[in-house]
Amino acid sequence: MAVRTREAESAPKEGAAALGPALELKHVSLDLGNTSILHKVSFRVEPGTIHCLIGPNGAGKTSLLRTILGQMPHEGVVKIRWGARRGIGYVPQRIDVEDLLPLTLRDFIALSCQRRPAFLGMARRLRAEFDECMQALGLAGKVNRMVGQLSGGERQRLLFAQALIPMPGLLILDEPLSSLDRQGAELIQERVRQLADTGMTILWVHHDLKLVREMADAVTCVNRTLRFSGDPAELLSPERVLEAYAP
Amino acid sequence: MNALHEMLRAWAASGADSGWLPSTFQYAFVVNALLSGLVIGPLLGAVGTMVVAKRLAFFSQAIGHAALTGVAVGILAGEPYTQPFVSLFAFCILFALAMNFARNHTRISSDTIIGVFLAISLAIGASLLLFVTARINVHVLDTIMFGSILTVNDTDLNILWGMTLVTLIVGLVNFNRMLLSTFNPALARVRGIRVRWQDYLFILLITLLTVASVKIVGAILVEALLLIPAAAARNIARDLRSFVAYSCIIATISCLVGILVPLQFNLPVPSGGAIIMVAAVCFLVSLVLRAAVPALRDAA
Numbered sequence: 001m002a003v004r005t006r007e008a009e010s011a012p013k014e015g016a017a018a019l020g021p022a023l024e025l026k027h028v029s030l031d032l033g034n035t036s037i038l039h040k041v042s043f044r045v046e047p048g049t050i051h052c053l054i055g056p057n058g059a060g061k062t063s064l065l066r067t068i069l070g071q072m073p074h075e076g077v078v079k080i081r082w083g084a085r086r087g088i089g090y091v092p093q094r095i096d097v098e099d100l101l102p103l104t105l106r107d108f109i110a111l112s113c114q115r116r117p118a119f120l121g122m123a124r125r126l127r128a129e130f131d132e133c134m135q136a137l138g139l140a141g142k143v144n145r146m147v148g149q150l151s152g153g154e155r156q157r158l159l160f161a162q163a164l165i166p167m168p169g170l171l172i173l174d175e176p177l178s179s180l181d182r183q184g185a186e187l188i189q190e191r192v193r194q195l196a197d198t199g200m201t202i203l204w205v206h207h208d209l210k211l212v213r214e215m216a217d218a219v220t221c222v223n224r225t226l227r228f229s230g231d232p233a234e235l236l237s238p239e240r241v242l243e244a245y246a247p
Numbered sequence: 248m249n250a251l252h253e254m255l256r257a258w259a260a261s262g263a264d265s266g267w268l269p270s271t272f273q274y275a276f277v278v279n280a281l282l283s284g285l286v287i288g289p290l291l292g293a294v295g296t297m298v299v300a301k302r303l304a305f306f307s308q309a310i311g312h313a314a315l316t317g318v319a320v321g322i323l324a325g326e327p328y329t330q331p332f333v334s335l336f337a338f339c340i341l342f343a344l345a346m347n348f349a350r351n352h353t354r355i356s357s358d359t360i361i362g363v364f365l366a367i368s369l370a371i372g373a374s375l376l377l378f379v380t381a382r383i384n385v386h387v388l389d390t391i392m393f394g395s396i397l398t399v400n401d402t403d404l405n406i407l408w409g410m411t412l413v414t415l416i417v418g419l420v421n422f423n424r425m426l427l428s429t430f431n432p433a434l435a436r437v438r439g440i441r442v443r444w445q446d447y448l449f450i451l452l453i454t455l456l457t458v459a460s461v462k463i464v465g466a467i468l469v470e471a472l473l474l475i476p477a478a479a480a481r482n483i484a485r486d487l488r489s490f491v492a493y494s495c496i497i498a499t500i501s502c503l504v505g506i507l508v509p510l511q512f513n514l515p516v517p518s519g520g521a522i523i524m525v526a527a528v529c530f531l532v533s534l535v536l537r538a539a540v541p542a543l544r545d546a547a
Contacts (some may be wrong), residue, residue, distance in 0.1 A: 058483035071436050090437040095430045110423070111430075111487075112438065117422035119296075119491040144486065162434075214414055 018203030019085040020169045022047045023068065028076035030063055036042075037063045040076070041222055043229040047083050048199040050192065052232070056245045059223040061205045065174055068203070083199070089163030090194060091173040095155065099148035105158055106130070106143045112162040126165060133161045138187055152179030160188055164195075171195060173204045179202035180200040189215060209236055223247075248408055249401045255282065271510050279404060280396040280510075280518070283463050284502030286407045287472075290414055292498030294300050294456055295477030296491050297422070297449065301429045305358055306346070306450070307470040309365040310457045313342040314466035316372030317458070318391045322379045330402065335458050342368060343454040347447060394465035394519030396506055403462055410459040417452055425449050463502075465519035472498060477524040482533035483543055497533075501526035 023045035030038040037060045055061050065075045069082040069090065081142075097103060109130055110118040122130060134140045135155045142150070150158065156179050163171060173192075177185045193215065196202055206212050211233050212219055222228040227244035228235050260276045262268035264307040271277045298307055317338035322333025330466065346364040350357050376388065390398065428435040434441050460469045471527065480493035505522030514521070537543045 024309075066433060069433070069437055071433060088437055090434055091436050092431050096432070097430055098300070098302070100481060102481060102486055102490040103300075104486045107487040108430075111427055111435070112423075114423065115420075117419055118423070119425075119487040121488065146485075 019083050019199035020047050020171075021083050021086075022081040023051075023170070023201065024077070024079040024081070024201065025068070026077040026079070028067060028074055028078060030060070030067055030074045032063075036224065038067070038074075038222070039225045041226045042076075043220045043226060045201060045203055046218065047081075047201050048196065050196045050202045050204060050215055051218045051220065052204050052212045053220050053222065054206055054209065054212060054241075055222045055227070057114055061222060062174055064222060065172055065203070069172065080170070083201075085167070085200070087166065087167035087168040087170070089168035089171045091156075091159050091163045091171070091176045093174050093176075093178065095159065097147045101146070101148055105139060105147060105150075106131070108147050108158060109162055109165060113165045117173070129165050129167075132166055132192040136191060137161050138184075140209070150195050153181055153184040156180055157184060157188070160191070167200075169200065171200055171202045173202070175205050175207065177206075177208070190246050196232065209241060212236065221245075248405050252279070252282065252401055252404055263483075265452040266515065269511065271507075274400070276397050277510060279399045279401075280506045283396065283399045283407055284506050284522075285499065286404075286411055287460050288499030289495040290411055290503035291456065291460065291469075291472045292476045292495035293430075293491055293522045294414065294418065294453060294481075295475075295498065296480065296494045297418075297425060298453060298473050299477040299481060300426055300486060301449070302447075303453070303472070307363050307453050307457065307473050309346060309361050309368065310339055310343050310454050311466050311468075311470040312365055312372070313368040314458060314469070315392065315433075316342075316368050316375065316459050316464070318388075318461075319372055319375035319379045322383060323375060325466070327397065328383050332406070333463065339454050339458050341539050342449065343450050347450045351443070351446070361433070365496055372480040389517065390465075391461065392465050392467045392519075393517035394461070394463050394468065394522070396463050396518035399462060406459050410455055414452060414456060417448065421445060421448060438481055463518060465517065468519040468523045471523045472526060474503065475523065475530050476501060479526070479533035482530075482537045497526065497529045501529060 026042050027038055027040045028038060028042070029036070041064065053064065063072060066072045068078055069088065106122055106125050107118050109126070110122040113126055114123040116123055134143055137160065139154065139157055139161065142154065147155065147158065156176050157238065160176055176188055189211065192202055193203070213236050216232045218230060219232040219235060221227040221244045223244060228240065252483050256275045256278045259268060259272040263270050264275035298304055314335060317335040318331050320338050321334030322328045324334050325335055342364070346361060349364070350360045352358065380388070424435065424440045424444050424546070425448070427438065428440055428445045432442045457469050460472065464472050475499035477494045479497050481489050484490035502523050505525045506518055509516045510523050
């Protein structure tokens with residue numbers, strides 16, 4: 001039987017300026033049935049940094065994120081040292097909303113971010129944050145459109161928006177750029193940079209190695225096991241990536 | 248609550264006597280029927296929106312059909328055939344929980360699992376009904392299958408009031424959680440929602456509502472009242488608020504018109520059938536509106 005250990009420490013690190021938490025994984029293994037998804041993966045995410053997670057398809061990146069979120073029965077330790085700002089924002093790859101369902105963007109954010117039933121309207125405390133978020137992500141003119149009516153890229157921006165209400169300490173993104181056009185992708189990247197500047201810790205599953213090189217403070221490559229973790233400028237050489245992505 | 252029912256019946260009777268209400272309102276069973284329609288309509292309409300959003304129409308149909316078996320079990324167990332509530336509730340809840348457990352713990356697709364359980368339930372029900380019909384008048388089964396709103400009494404109304412209270416509390420507190428759990432379980436968990444718990448809670452809610460509505464709409468047609476008003480509302484609604492509101496309005500209108508028209512025109516139609524036919528007309532109107540009004544058509 002898998003032994004799951006998850007620790008959360010309240011006190012911020014001494015002298016830490018960042019608002020977001022530090023994240024530490026020690027010997028994390030995950031088995032589903034007889035299949036080993038992750039084997040003894042260890043790495044550390046520093047507070048207030050953009051940390052990208054890369055690896056080939058089926059390498060276990062999404063499973064690793066769900067392990068960090070405490071949603072997978074794993075072995076090993078996932079430790080979150082919370083900073084001044086608590087809370088996790090999660091941007092999933094997709095949501096399963098029927099195309100014809102009368103659910104507007106405003107409804108979806110209300111549904112995700114408040115206790116009061118969404119059909120009674122958005123809570124007053126959310127409205128300013130919602131308007132600001134929609135404005136920043138180029139969705140301000142579409143708040144009354146149905147979610148099923150949105151393009152794939154607009155849906156991704158909506159999922160990104162919900163993760164920021166309320167503003168979390170740790171933001172976890174599972175390939176948010178997969179359906180975005182160039183303009184949309186640049187919008188998200190810019191916003192992520194701004195959030196990192198405020199001290200938020202960001203863990204981002206990414207496929208575009210060029211962008212990882214440009215944006216990330218640190219990169220971790222998994223392919224069932226840990227292949228490398230550290231400075232993107234040093235680690236993302238073509239030879240190293242080719243070797244890491246090999247089965 | 249019986250005193251309230253008595254007061255309303257007296258008020259309706261005096262209205263009928265003085266001529267500002269139709270003469271049928273002087274009868275207690277008519278007032279009971281309308282009261283039950285006024286309670287169950289908005290309730291099923293509101294919960295129906297969640298059934299549609301969660302794509303559980305087939306699931307609720309299976310529970311409705313299981314009610315038939317529950318009634319047969321109740322009669323065989325010696326309960327009164329007009330109110331076999333203990334067996335009805337117990338069987339339907341066990342059936343729904345078993346079906347949901349199988350749905351969650353196998354890799355078989357949801358509709359296949361529900362289809363299998365529906366077939367099992369109908370097979371058991373059909374077999375038991377053979378024994379049941381030897382004990383009671385076979386026409387009693389018509390009222391179970393298609394509803395008999397004219398036999399609604401204070402006990403039935405009290406059960407409906409109880410279900411309304413439970414549904415309001417559970418539904419209002421958990422509305423967002425139940426829907427977000429459907430749209431993305433991982434995201435819901437990050438938001439602190441216990442997805443599996445919400446899943447079972449909703450299943451229990453629609454089971455209890457279904458059973459409480461059997462006498463009014465009938466076991467065969469109860470899921471239709473969960474589904475059709477919400478489906479009609481979806482055709483014309485532009486947001487969640489109007490979706491829930493239209494669904495409640497359509498379900499309530501269907502109940503009231505479905506109860507009153509056969510009474511007023513002396514039509515030999517069971518209440519369940521009449522209610523669902525009115526709901527079906529509303530659905531057709533919603534389709535026409537959707538086709539005719541560009542703003543509604545473009546919303547999809």
